Amino acid sequence: MQYDSKIPIYLQVIKFLKTDIISGQIKCGQKLPSSRELAVTYTINPNTAARVYQELEREGVCYTKRGMGTFVTEDEGVITMLREQMAEEALDVFLKSMSELGISIDEAVELLKQREE
């Protein structure tokens, strides 16, 4: 797994998991690996793995069943919201780079349309 070592690792793993949930690779209501398994799979510290689940729970993306583990929410609404949120973030990054290049939003839209054709 490749990480940007300047950005908190837990945030990067959260992003990977959210992307998998939005793309349907991880399904609604599906059981997630234990935080120890998560640590091994993503080559991260177990405390970081625990934090990943704490944050995802706080955001309502997953929940813990006592003694059974962590599960993805069954609420499709949460996932739709997640998708919009992540799209916004991706747009922010895109628009920031465009503005650094001196490209206006209108120009950027034009460029995107050209790309589509």
Added chain:
Amino acid sequence: MLESIDVTKKFVGKTAVDGITMQLEPGHIYALLGPNGSGKTTWMKMAAGLIKPTSGQIRYNNQPISIATRNEIAYMSTEPYFYDWMTVGDVGKYYADFFQDFSMERYDYMLEKMDLDKKLKVKSLSSGMMAKLKVAATMARDAKVYMLDEPLNGIDLLARDSVMNMILMAADETKTLLVSSHLVEELESVVDKAIFIKRAQFAGMYDVEALRTEENTSLADKYRQVFSDVEMGGIQ
């Protein structure tokens, strides 16, 4: 808790460890970082009970380091210490004879995961396989503290991944892991605490995610900062 209280080790003409005071808690994976010759290995050997401090004391759960604490503290040194005639399977038996807490089941499990054949002769192993074997034998012990001295040295990327996996599989909230390495980048995502040793002295302990969150700094950046004034053999 593993505690180092003003620990100093002097060899003839050289102070290898100079007044190191620090505490290591369970539930964390610590990196022990510093250039060659900064005193990391000497400190680990003292914590393992292989050599004695000139002054000061290392304590584990309030007990001075002794034969008794050796059962709780597993140590892997940098130098290879198996006999040439041994097979990978023999290494397991050898360890089982030495350490009561050695689990053959765990050893076998790790060998399988690491793709190491029990029939292979130690003599015939590549440096990557040797590194995996050393870590597997150490981590198959059911200790409370694991100290690994340079487990990533001289091995390829895939073997490093395997070694990291073994470390992560053993880690839990009751265990203290300490890993020394020159390869700071390799440890970025795995350790949660980093201890710097500079010219035989303690030069700070940091929470690695806090460095990123609060200072926008990676562990490697911090390393460069801390050691910016240490001679690099003429090359800057």
